[in-house]
Amino acid sequence: MSDRDPLSSLLEALQARLGENLSTGAPRDAIDEVFASPPRTTRVRPLVNHEAVRRFREELAAGAIGADTANGLLKLIGTIVAASPT
Numbered sequence: 001m002s003d004r005d006p007l008s009s010l011l012e013a014l015q016a017r018l019g020e021n022l023s024t025g026a027p028r029d030a031i032d033e034v035f036a037s038p039p040r041t042t043r044v045r046p047l048v049n050h051e052a053v054r055r056f057r058e059e060l061a062a063g064a065i066g067a068d069t070a071n072g073l074l075k076l077i078g079t080i081v082a083a084s085p086t
Contacts, residue, residue: 052076 047053052072059065 047076050076 052069053076055069056065056073059069
């Protein structure tokens with residue numbers, strides 16, 4: 001350390017140490033590790049515009065839901081439930 005006041009010397013030493021840690025590229029904590037990792041992806045898609053939902057809404061509004069439409073919506077719901085974690 002230098003002959004300067006102890007606080008300035010301490011802050012300089014800390015800054016130098018932090019600079020060394022930052023330049024290594026190694027994650028320093030869990031947040032840095034998450035930020036350094038590749039972006040997350042998801043297969044989640046909104047159901048509002050799904051064909052089975054759109055058809056069901058149209059037929060519901062018309063007051064006549066066909067068996068094929070109901071079956072399509074139930075298959076979609078079944079697929080979602082089967083893919084969901086327990």
